[in-house]
Amino acid sequence: MVSLSKLLNQGLRDAKCYEVFHPGKTCSEFHFGKSRSLLIKCVKFFFPIATVPLILKGKNLRKKHVREAFEYYMELILTGFLISQQVPMAWCLVRRLSGKFTECNIVYLPMTLPTWTIFFISPRVARLFAASIFQVTFEAAIRNSKNKICKTFCNSKTIQALLFMTCSAFVLHTIQNYNVKAFWVVKSIPRPIESDIDAKCSHNGECSKFWLNDLAKNILIGLSIDVFKTFVGSITKTNSLFNAFGNKLVHLNFPTTFFLSSYSCIYKMTSCLLNQKSDMNGELKHIIAAFLGGISFFTLPKLTILCYIISISIEISWHLFERKKFKNNLKYLELLKRIPFHRIYTCLSVGYLVQMYVFHPEALSQLGLAMVSAFTGDQAPEMKAVFHNYIKTIKHNK
Template sequence: MAVLSKSFQEWLSGRRCNELLHPHTCRRAAFENLFRFAWSNSKYYLPVVLLHLGKHSLRSGGANREILLDTLWYYIQLVFGGVMDASLISISMCSLRKFLGKFHFYTLLFIPATFGGAFCALFPKRVKHLQHTAIFQALIESLLLHLNPLSKLLASSVSLQTVIFMVCSAVILEGKQRKWYNGFWFLTPDAPTDPDVPPQRKSCSHSELDCGLYIVRGIRNYLIIGLALDVFRYLVSSSKLNQWSLSHLNFQSTAWLGCYVGLYRAVHCYLQSIPIVNESLKHPFAGCLGGLSYFFYPKLTILSYALLEAIRTLSSKNHKTGESKKNRFGWSDLLFPLSLAYLIHNYVMEEQRVSALSGVIIDSTTANYARNISKRIARLQ
């Protein structure tokens, strides 16, 4: 980092905005960027709102006028939030250059990104939650890829990753069952057993009287969900590369989700039939063993998301529900701008320090603005 900083001072600090940031004047660039950022964020958030529409339509038995209007409003909020973040960051970069008279190593990207990211705290709750999820997950994955002994051991050991995912799976599923936290997770846990209601010819809490049927139905449903995810990912990647070969279509998500729900439900049903096992341990143990499925589909992106959701679950458990609803701002609002700034700064200056997911998020929400700066710096050096 010190070598990079010295090189920056020698070769880049005296450059003008139209040499490092954009080819036109700052005013024209700010105006043009509004349209570029709007188009980029519109494409990036479209799959999100389609999933949002599908989820709520399935819950209510169809898409009605209220769901369509809510989805449209959510889409507008997401795009507006992304444009605001990107515009504030790009305008701050030019403004600091004019105020200080030259670029500095941290005033080029880190400080403007911190300033722009701070306004995310004012966004609607669901918009803020989605932005926080994307950036925190990308940050965790980037930290896992760092070239230090611990991260290298974790990145190279699928067994260690699987153990961590198993623990996270147990925490998240237990938290969702006890309603500590209501964030998205790949599985929906079994409903807790009501001690006041006597079981009907079985000890499990599911509606099916036959556990085998319950397990098979779960596998079938999640195979369909995984298949939809795999096909959707194939369509997105093929449209970007303009290559429509079926060889690019794989069914890894399909197999993983089927295996995950199958293990979880089978273990839980089996433990429910063993009276000597403590009732409070049955569900966490089932969630933990269900996490063994990660071994067959090891992805740091999934592990980083599991770590994030496990942290959120434990954090929500330690806070009272009423207090969390009253508090408009929290620690995540302080961490988000710094995390965003860290990712953007390193993406431009040292791309190998951030994950591929970070690059996708940054490029997709800024119309490749950060990548273009990186290319100009490389040419000027």
């Protein structure tokens, strides 16, 4: 594709907002014409995010958890709606204030400004947005990179698996030893209470029963998530819900079920076997078990999953940094804790993500495409098509 600077020189610079993004519509129609569809999109997009953690709780689910999930869900919907509603406004407003299109304000700036909402929401919701945005932005940056190292990384499942296994060891061991709260797909084995932690398993009963119960639990959770995701993905405007759901369910190979069950089973079986057969340090046993559990990445070898565990690792590292107390001569590090890096990063990354969608859509994963669609209220495909049609027009006229 022709570089953006050349397109601006060819005639895009002095174009009007209605020519590039909403031909045949006034700015007001473009701003508020799809408010209802924006709200529906947010309701659908955030529903699995709020409800899947409830499924993972299983028998431990209480009314308090349902109430908290509902409040969380409402805040997610409100935040997503406010951001997506402001996107078309920002597109037209930035163009009118600047008087012309530039490399900065044609996509990046109009997408960055609406995310100011992130600074006024609860820490829990802000961290979810930050983790999700980092995951898809990091993946898009790697996919779009021309660097040989990045290309090798994207094409090698073995390298991805080794990195996933390393992050798995870090995440599970940190959760066990430092009581860090992080939403990871596998629950860490509790730290042994006994003084002789190098010799005994921390679970009650026989190891074989512990493995089988854990395997059955994760199979049920995986089945629930796979079926649930298939059902939510079947909700469309054009097709019959149950026909679409039935067709997808027949061809479903239950990827989450195999991934969850194999991951947890390998991790916990290895931990028990090492406790019984090995004399090595207890913490080292757990690290090895968590590392080997990451072999399950080969059952679902997706770069998206790897980027997710990397984002979880960074989040945990930041939690550990926040807990650490520094001496007087390192007080500037204490100041770093007060800076909301995750909120700032979210604002800056959304613009990059949508710019990737417009100019390099092949770099985005399915999750990235879904997030762009949610942030723009399903208007991204339409705006992208109109934008590229206008580019073809000015190139043809030249």
